[in-house]
Amino acid sequence: MTRFVSLVLLPLGLAAIGVVLIWTFYLAATGEAGARLADLALARVPETGVSNPVTSVLLNYRAYDTLLELAVLLAALLGIWSLGPAAPGFQRGGEILQGMVDWFVPLLILAAGYMLWVGAYAPGGAFQAGALLGSAGVMLALAGYPSAGLPSERLLRLLSILGILAFCLVGLVLMVLGLGFLTYPPELAKWLILLIETGATLAIGVTLAAAYLGGRPDHTSEVDAP
Amino acid sequence: MISTQLFYGGGGILLLLLGLWSFLVHAPLLRKLIALNVMGAGVFHILVATAYRGLDTPPDPVPHALVLTGIVVAVSATALALAFGQRLDRDDDR
Numbered sequence: 001m002t003r004f005v006s007l008v009l010l011p012l013g014l015a016a017i018g019v020v021l022i023w024t025f026y027l028a029a030t031g032e033a034g035a036r037l038a039d040l041a042l043a044r045v046p047e048t049g050v051s052n053p054v055t056s057v058l059l060n061y062r063a064y065d066t067l068l069e070l071a072v073l074l075a076a077l078l079g080i081w082s083l084g085p086a087a088p089g090f091q092r093g094g095e096i097l098q099g100m101v102d103w104f105v106p107l108l109i110l111a112a113g114y115m116l117w118v119g120a121y122a123p124g125g126a127f128q129a130g131a132l133l134g135s136a137g138v139m140l141a142l143a144g145y146p147s148a149g150l151p152s153e154r155l156l157r158l159l160s161i162l163g164i165l166a167f168c169l170v171g172l173v174l175m176v177l178g179l180g181f182l183t184y185p186p187e188l189a190k191w192l193i194l195l196i197e198t199g200a201t202l203a204i205g206v207t208l209a210a211a212y213l214g215g216r217p218d219h220t221s222e223v224d225a226p
Numbered sequence: 227m228i229s230t231q232l233f234y235g236g237g238g239i240l241l242l243l244l245g246l247w248s249f250l251v252h253a254p255l256l257r258k259l260i261a262l263n264v265m266g267a268g269v270f271h272i273l274v275a276t277a278y279r280g281l282d283t284p285p286d287p288v289p290h291a292l293v294l295t296g297i298v299v300a301v302s303a304t305a306l307a308l309a310f311g312q313r314l315d316r317d318d319d320r
Contacts, residue, residue: 006251014243025235038286053287069295076302080309127294211305
């Protein structure tokens, strides 16, 4: 690509797109708001079993979406595993790093449990909790634990599909009961959502940590996780 | 405060365009990947800005949920792309 194209033509074109985008956004933000999903979504939150509107969108109104989201995560993990074994890990961290990791990993796991529970009525939920679990795994990997605290391959495979498994089982049981796939009865919704979110949290955390390793787990040089 | 919303959304559009420019201009895979992530951050900004409905009304939860899942998917897609790039590098060395 010539300098003229990349420094003159392309920025001009992008600036034109930007003007159109900003104009559209301005009109959307200032114009008369038509019927929006927000009012409908907020009005029916009490029936969803959780009082946090974002969680009710994720796990109730748009549960299909979240199920497919988890499938995307699993597909990415399978893609990474299909590329071969992970690169050799980092060397063992020094004493100070080890001390910090020993403190932080349990705290992160605790915070993930809190996030999972608090998601029912305040900002939080499966994705945030899963991200915290994943970051605990990344921290372990950086400190020189080659398996990033992940369990044996067999258990790892089970954990990585746990979110989809919980979703599909709940959906199929509800279907058998004649309610329709993922149509929760309001009196059970809270517990079904909690069940699915627990599975999803573990699956997301394990997937992110395993994705960080960048390849199929190699357990030949196993070091016990703390 | 409509200006806050416009500022935030405009910032998102700016990030989107900067990311798109970098994605088109730079050849190395890693730079393209970083550019894609910057674009993604811009899209998330725009979505969060559209969810804003004034200080007195609660924000629209639907775009918030989209951003939440989008972040995790963006991270996993980045990890997959990095793994592909690493494998390509390894094969080139042979």
